[in-house]
Amino acid sequence: MMAKTALTDPVESGATEAPPTRTAVLHPDLGPDHTRRAPEHGLAEAVSLAHALPGLEVVRDQVVRLPKPHPGHLFGTGKLAELKQLLHDDEIDLVVIDGPVTPVQQRNLEKEWKVKLLDRTGLILEIFADRAATREGVLQVELAALSYQRTRLVRAWTHLERQRGGLGFVGGPGETQIEADRRAIDDAVNRIRKQLAKVVKTRALHRAARAKVPYPIVALVGYTNAGKSTLFNYLTGADVFAKDMLFATLDPTMRAVTLPGGTDIILSDTVGFISDLPTQLVAAFRATLEEVLDADLICHVRDISHPESDAQARDVNAILAQLGVSDGIPKIELWNKIDAVDADTRASIEAIAARREDVFTLSAVTGEGRDPALAAIATRVTPATHDEEVFVPFADGRARAWLHGEDIIQQEAQEDEGFRIQVRWTTRQAEQFAKMRR
CATH class of the missing domain: 3.30.70 (Alpha-Beta Plaits)
Incomplete structure (x- = not known):
């Protein structure tokens, strides 16, 4: 399994519980030309990501205006010094930067600020490593982490200096430590892919067995924290980890469900999607989302109370397209958390939904609107x-x-x-x- 970092290591039995890691979350604002999201919403999501990793205490979060990324330190000289003082005053141990950070930038920032640093991809990988439960989930996390680490073999250590091969002056240049590390990672990737192939083959056998059961598959998909697992638990009585936290579910869970009216289905709860999902994870978790590819109906669960619900929906649809989900698979949208909006907004949302045949408003917590949504699912999966x-x-x-x-x-x-x-x-x-x- 992927080695846990100091951020997620369990406390040894009998030892005093370690204090939380004092964390600062910084969201670089590159301006409207680089993102369609409001920076304050991006920061809020990054803070939620940090809260999803056990052991972190977010004591500072802020948007940092960044007109032009500095190639060596990401931030300019003045901002670098200003942030250094703030981090020192807050006694910060870990900085999370909500965006991509190059290996060189990470090395220089850690050296300048005397802290550990994670970029967005690194943080998401930490969360995945902490949450993955099934054998396939663990292997997929390891594969994604190794792919990420391979791109970050840049360090200031002396053992990375080039060694001479042969007999001193005569010999040609030998391999660097970076090349040796890269080869070791490649070997590990190959081993994991072989193990993963066996797991995927086993899952294929399970799918073949399920295919003999004449139950349609209904897949719940959606942006992370949209309420999929809460809805799944209500329908199935399962004890899937459901919490107001990003990436509460990382492994797909499948259960047989009898809908009102007697229609039997297999319901699948899947990992939540997120904007700027690391490329390594889109590729690595494709097998984990195979139930979506085989689904008879896709239920797109949306947090309609979120201020950027439309943007989140576009991200989900983009990732579904990346995964190769066919346009031929029927889809409906379940606009969840309708109980979390004010009366005027709710009336407007419900009026929009009423004009569409593929949209249903509901609350997975209070139960409002669930019966019409379930009836719609039954109608769409019930054969003629x-x-x-x-x-x-x-x-x-x-x-x-x-x-x-x-x-x-x-x-x-x-x-x-x-x-x-x-x-x-x-x-x-x-x-x-x-x-x-x-």
Whole structure:
């Protein structure tokens, strides 16, 4: 498993609990030309990310205006010194920068500020390493972390200086420590990919087994912290970790559910998406999201109370496209947390939803609006039916019992040699009945 950093190491038994890591979260504001998000909302999300990692205490968070990133230190000389003093005064141990930081910038900032530093990708990887529970989840995190580490083999240590090969002056240049580290990472990546291939193969067998069960798959997707797991727990009675926290769910969980009206489905709760999701994670977690690719219906759960709900929805749809989710898979939107908005906003939101056939407002916490949403899910996954008349001889009691068991008989009349039965069934049920009588 991916080695935990000092940020997430458990406290040894009997030892005094370590104090929380004093953390500062900085959101570089590059201006409206570089992002469509308001900087204060970006900062709020970054703080939520930091809170999602155990052991961190956010004591400072601020937006830092950054007209032009400095290639060596990210921030200019004046801002660098100003932040250094603030971090010193707040006794900060860890700085989280909500954005990309190059290896050189990270090295220089850590040296200048005398703190540990994580960029957005590093923080998300830490959270994933802390939360992944299944074998596949752990392997996917390790693979993503190694891909990330491979790009950051830049250090100031003397052992990275080039060594000479051969016999001193005659020999050609040998490999650097960076090259050796890179090769070791590549070897580890290959090992993990082989292990992952076995896990994915096992999951494929499980999917093949599920395919024999005539239940449609309904996948819950959405931006992280949109309320998917709360809704999943309500529908399934499962104990999936559901908390007002980013990335509360990292491994997909699947359960069989009977919807109101008797429709049986397999419901899948998936990892939450997020803006600027690291490329390594989009690739590494593709296998984890295979249930979405195979789904009969995708339910896009949105936190409609969030001020940037529309932007979050665009990010989710962009990642679904990256994952190769077909446009042919039916989708509906569940606008969750309707209880968290004021009356006027709620009236406006519900008016918009009423004009669309694929949108339903609800609250996974209070239960408001859940029945219409569930009815819509049932309608969209219930296969079409048709009426047909069949004749079942008295001797074929098994076939007649099966029809009664499927609860599809509309009318039944007894004749001299058997029963003439009017049924309303799906094509699949008609095929099953035909096979039974061969």
